Amino acid sequence: MKILRLILGDQLNSTHSWFSKVDENVVYCLFEMRQETDYVTHHIQKIAGFFAAMRNFGNDLKNNHHNVIYFKINDKKNTQNLTQNLSLLFTENSIQKFEYQSPDEYRLDKQMSDFCKEINIESEVFSTEHFYTERNDLGTFSKGKKQFLMENFYREMRKKYQILMVNDQPEGGIWNYDKSNRQKWNKEVLIPPQKNFDNDVSEIVKELEIASVKSIGKINSKYFEYPINRVQSLEQLDYFCEYLLMHFGDYQDAMHTDNVFLFHSKLSFAMNSKMISPIEIVDKVLETYRERKNEIDISQVEGFIRQIIGWREYMRGMYWMLMPAYKEENFLENHHKLPDFFWTGNTKMNCLKNAIHNSLDNGYAHHIQRLMITGNFALLTQIHPDQIDAWYLGIYVDAIEWVQLPNTRGMSQFADAGKIATKPYVSSGSYISKMSNYCGSCGYNNKEKTTKNACPFNSLYWNFLEEKKVQLASNFRMKMMYSLLGKIPASEIAEIQEKAHHIINHLDEY
Numbered sequence: 001m002k003i004l005r006l007i008l009g010d011q012l013n014s015t016h017s018w019f020s021k022v023d024e025n026v027v028y029c030l031f032e033m034r035q036e037t038d039y040v041t042h043h044i045q046k047i048a049g050f051f052a053a054m055r056n057f058g059n060d061l062k063n064n065h066h067n068v069i070y071f072k073i074n075d076k077k078n079t080q081n082l083t084q085n086l087s088l089l090f091t092e093n094s095i096q097k098f099e100y101q102s103p104d105e106y107r108l109d110k111q112m113s114d115f116c117k118e119i120n121i122e123s124e125v126f127s128t129e130h131f132y133t134e135r136n137d138l139g140t141f142s143k144g145k146k147q148f149l150m151e152n153f154y155r156e157m158r159k160k161y162q163i164l165m166v167n168d169q170p171e172g173g174i175w176n177y178d179k180s181n182r183q184k185w186n187k188e189v190l191i192p193p194q195k196n197f198d199n200d201v202s203e204i205v206k207e208l209e210i211a212s213v214k215s216i217g218k219i220n221s222k223y224f225e226y227p228i229n230r231v232q233s234l235e236q237l238d239y240f241c242e243y244l245l246m247h248f249g250d251y252q253d254a255m256h257t258d259n260v261f262l263f264h265s266k267l268s269f270a271m272n273s274k275m276i277s278p279i280e281i282v283d284k285v286l287e288t289y290r291e292r293k294n295e296i297d298i299s300q301v302e303g304f305i306r307q308i309i310g311w312r313e314y315m316r317g318m319y320w321m322l323m324p325a326y327k328e329e330n331f332l333e334n335h336h337k338l339p340d341f342f343w344t345g346n347t348k349m350n351c352l353k354n355a356i357h358n359s360l361d362n363g364y365a366h367h368i369q370r371l372m373i374t375g376n377f378a379l380l381t382q383i384h385p386d387q388i389d390a391w392y393l394g395i396y397v398d399a400i401e402w403v404q405l406p407n408t409r410g411m412s413q414f415a416d417a418g419k420i421a422t423k424p425y426v427s428s429g430s431y432i433s434k435m436s437n438y439c440g441s442c443g444y445n446n447k448e449k450t451t452k453n454a455c456p457f458n459s460l461y462w463n464f465l466e467e468k469k470v471q472l473a474s475n476f477r478m479k480m481m482y483s484l485l486g487k488i489p490a491s492e493i494a495e496i497q498e499k500a501h502h503i504i505n506h507l508d509e510y
């Protein structure tokens with residue numbers, strides 16, 4: 001029986017059981033398509049990186065004697081549409097059975113399941129063999145519970161996979177070292193040079209230009225610095241374990257004008273394209289910790305592992321539990337437009353300038369920049385979640401909807417009324433000043449609220465609390481903030497709101 005197997009751009013798992021043996025009746029196909037380059041405006045590095053990784057993957061399969069059909073973006077036969085390309089190959093290659101791996105995005109999953117209902121050959125869907133959990137495990141785990149807290153899920157994961165556990169107790173005596181993961185970085189703690197790969201993607205960039213694919217951001221001398229194959233992915237992991245893990249936890253929330261990546265792993269692109277698995281990453285981190293316990297504290301290791309077996313798996317579970325309605329949620333009824341400076345970095349606010357320039361230049365910003373700088377500002381200025389999603393989904397090399405959407409609409413924008421985060425992640429300038437050196441070289445004064453040079457985050461913060469009282473005042477975790485708001489005299493609140501409204505109405509002037 002002649003079988004066609006589809007490999008999507010984020011399914012580059014060379015350890016998948018599909019590839020354990022060569023079968024001359026099996027043909028693999030990979031497509032670069034306008035369907036994927038155009039559903040949102042992506043960062044140029046994201047498109048080039050995915051295409052480069054897909055091309056490598058296709059070539060490796062060929063070198064290992066598998067049959068491969070690869071459509072490049074400008075190939076004549078390429079219809080630029082997934083199901084049309086598949087139909088074409090069915091006919092041309094007398095295919096009798098179609099097989100694919102579960103897409104992680106709702107959009108593609110639906111496209112595939114609808115397609116399989118229409119075709120007149122047999123079809124079968126396989127696991128991607130990538131995640132710890134199955135798509136619907138979180139739903140099963142949370143059955144009967146009112147809230148699906150990440151922390152509870154994370155503890156179950158630790159127990160189930162016996163990660164940092166001594167019998168049924170957490171190693172070190174506590175489950176979570178989050179409180180010690182909040183240090184401000186200073187230059188005395190040396191950061192080793194970044195691990196960059198000089199992946200030449202100039203050919204791909206040229207082809208994208210010929211195809212007139214619209215994109216955002218820059219690509220530095222046509223090089224893509226993140227891993228684009230399995231060997232590089234493993235090297236990136238080794239580098240992280242060797243040099244960065246030892247300070248990961250301490251500085252995971254820190255931000256600094258001199259360093260984009262600090263002690264972060266830069267593994268998200270490799271992981272989300274499935275060139276490397278979360279299980280391999282956690283195993284290697286644990287092995288490093290066991291070998292170097294005298295140098296590496298458990299708080300660094302726990303802080304990292306929580307992101308992978310906790311947040312990453314939890315976000316995927318929430319996505320599949322809540323889609324497709326999740327994409328429409330707008331609990332706080334925010335309707336403003338994203339300011340133009342999100343696309344240019346052209347703002348006087350130094351924190352935003354840095355976070356946006358990092359994103360435009362590198363297709364990267366770390367978690368706290370995404371949450372507490374750009375996300376915080378978008379929420380305080382009450383931007384419509386659709387606009388925020390489109391920005392986050394386009395700009396980061398690691399952005400795929402199953403992980404981007406719950407992080408953005410849920411964690412960062414509280415548009416889901418608290419299904420993911422128990423309170424909105426908003427702050428005034430004081431948090432930003434505590435965790436970064438941004439305020440020191442900013443024209444705004446982070447101690448002022450209403451003066452000409454006052455930090456915009458300050459008035460926006462109190463205005464947000466005031467305007468969202470109906471939705472938020474009864475939230476237990478907001479009690480302290482609302483009690484502080486209650487102590488501000490009415491005349492001062494009026495001044496603060498006047499200032500905040502001026503900012504919201506003139507966003508591109510700030």
Ligand code: FAD
Nearest residue numbers: 264265266267268307312366367370371398399404407412
């Ligand atoms: P590290 O800081 O080294 O962390 C290690 C790994 O942990 C990451 O590679 C990632 O796989 C995982 N991780 C950490 N935090 C999260 C999280 N909140 N959710 C899921 N996984 C997590 N991550 C994406 O992969 N794609 C996205 O589109 C994305 N969008 C985000 C949007 C917002 C508003 C926020 C607040 C976070 C988002 N994240 C997203 C999570 C996080 O910012 C990135 O995973 C991380 O910055 C990637 O860089 P790194 O590999 O150096 O991560």
Ligand code: SF4
Nearest residue numbers: 349351429439442455
């Ligand atoms: Fe950002 Fe305000 Fe600090 Fe400037 S003063 S960097 S705007 S937090």
